[in-house]
Amino acid sequence: DQQVKQNSPSLSVQEGRISILNCDYTNSMFDYFLWYKKYPAEGPTFLISISSIKDKNEDGRFTVFLNKSAKHLSLHIVPSQPGDSAVYFCAASAQGTYKYIFGTGTRLKVLA
């Protein structure tokens, strides 16, 4: 049972435009969410997080939106840059579980 789903395996966006990556979850106990970026031959690196008490968190060009009723979060990258081309994973955690459940990732390609 995949509790965290990223239904789009890949996404292509023109440089300068907005990239929107989506993530759905099924476990209503999840209360903390993170996005990680992964380049080839490297480990994932933390990008941005959001707690369930918020519905938006912003860090520079990256904004994460959380819709608890829909069990959906999204990562917006504005403006997209070629260096943003990577695989993006969303992850979710529930208090007291000491672990993150990761989605399968979305490969973003930003075209120059």
Added chain:
Amino acid sequence: DSGVTQTPKHLITATGQRVTLRCSPRSGDLSVYWYQQSLDQGLQFLIQYYNGEERAKGNILERFSAQQFPDLHSELNLSSLELGDSALYFCASSVTPGGYNEQFFGPGTRLTVL
């Protein structure tokens, strides 16, 4: 550079064999996590240790085991290897064991079982 080191980078072995993957967490981090990433799959959580004690278990096979040593480095032991165990194995570390903090990932060990 996340500060998390993993050795070896690559490992090629045969079915039925046993291997040990090693991870050194960031300085000051007490928690270590192990993940498996198979082809086109997400990161599957295997196991977590905090200050030498097992804290959480995920989809870890009985053929796999791990431990965290007093100096906080961790080892993941994979035995009776099968072709399907070929994957990238990541180690991550964090300061605390809770789920409200980011994890810092190492570069991974690519295991190929022939």
